Amino acid sequence: MRIGFLGTGTMGLPMAENLLRAGYSVTAYNRSPEKVQPLLQMGGKQAQNIAEAVRNQDVVISMLSDDSAVREVYLGNGGVAENAKHSFVAIDMSTVSPGTALEVQKHMNQLGIAMLDAPVSGSAGAAKEAKLLVLAGGPLETYEITRPILAAMSQAQFYFGPGGNGAKAKLVVNLLLALTMQGISEALVLAETLGLSRFNVLDMLSQSSVASPFLGIKKQMLIDESFPPAFALKYMRKDLNLILQAAIEREAVLPATSAAFASYTSAMHNGFAEDDLAAVMMELLRQSGYTGAKDSSFNLGL
Numbered sequence: 001m002r003i004g005f006l007g008t009g010t011m012g013l014p015m016a017e018n019l020l021r022a023g024y025s026v027t028a029y030n031r032s033p034e035k036v037q038p039l040l041q042m043g044g045k046q047a048q049n050i051a052e053a054v055r056n057q058d059v060v061i062s063m064l065s066d067d068s069a070v071r072e073v074y075l076g077n078g079g080v081a082e083n084a085k086h087s088f089v090a091i092d093m094s095t096v097s098p099g100t101a102l103e104v105q106k107h108m109n110q111l112g113i114a115m116l117d118a119p120v121s122g123s124a125g126a127a128k129e130a131k132l133l134v135l136a137g138g139p140l141e142t143y144e145i146t147r148p149i150l151a152a153m154s155q156a157q158f159y160f161g162p163g164g165n166g167a168k169a170k171l172v173v174n175l176l177l178a179l180t181m182q183g184i185s186e187a188l189v190l191a192e193t194l195g196l197s198r199f200n201v202l203d204m205l206s207q208s209s210v211a212s213p214f215l216g217i218k219k220q221m222l223i224d225e226s227f228p229p230a231f232a233l234k235y236m237r238k239d240l241n242l243i244l245q246a247a248i249e250r251e252a253v254l255p256a257t258s259a260a261f262a263s264y265t266s267a268m269h270n271g272f273a274e275d276d277l278a279a280v281m282m283e284l285l286r287q288s289g290y291t292g293a294k295d296s297s298f299n300l301g302l
Contacts, residue, residue, distance in 0.1 A: 001149070002025045003058065004027050004059070005029070007029075007030060007069075007073075008063075011063055011120070013039070015093070015127050017128075026045070028047065029053035059089045061091045061149075063094055066238055070094050070104060074090075081107055081111060087113070089114050089116075089142055089145065090113050090116070091116045092115070095235070095238075095239055096119075096167055098117075098165075099164075101117035101137070116138035117138060117165075118135065118166050120133060120170075121135060121170065122154075123230035125230055133155070133173075135173070137159075137166030137167065168246070170239075174236070174243065179256055182259070185284050187201070189284045192288070198223060218276075221276060229276045231276060232274055233264060233277045233280060236264055267280045270286065
């Protein structure tokens, strides 16, 4: 089966690599051509534009940064819609608002193209190991037909019903992810101000009833104060914005989410945008007067 893959960034590249490992033919396009190079060494093909990536494919998959990128790639000049000259299945795996997912699906459906919104839950490490979770919305028949492709990139696939529901499910899981990191960070800020060893506190939490795989994954980052991006903080802040927009539309009350959005926004504007989302701890420490692990004291400015 021939697959056109749009967007080979931090998440998209390992996902496309796993499709090649599974035996699929992959033709990839990325605005930065050098990001496609690793696929060529595995037998993949590089498209010079979206038209080349879409042409003669059975399935077109996209993994893009945000709503505007998805609209541009699908509905913009030279985009997927303009090049839908034959029947194929489209799968957008980006994290976007349910409204954008439905807008793009409706447009593609009018062109005779079946489409799923199938965002993923998991970091870059999970993408490399094909251990993502796929959260799909759209026609059940389309989901069943493409499930083997989704399975090549993930450890589990969940079908949530009509179009847009995959995007909704992604907002739900990312809400908890953001609040979990916020909670861990606040606990560590309190521990720091109380003069407790961060290492000991993390060790304690890792063996307590609140332990989780997520805490284990982030533990070393939090100790080292080094945050290579498995999930960039700027993208979590973007997702929190989508979550709050959805909550406002439905009159859902999410006070903790609003507080977390403020923390991630502040962190983004204070130099942590490109770091892993765990760097929100550093922003909360900064606001509390922390001057760095190399300093001998915790300066509260008192």
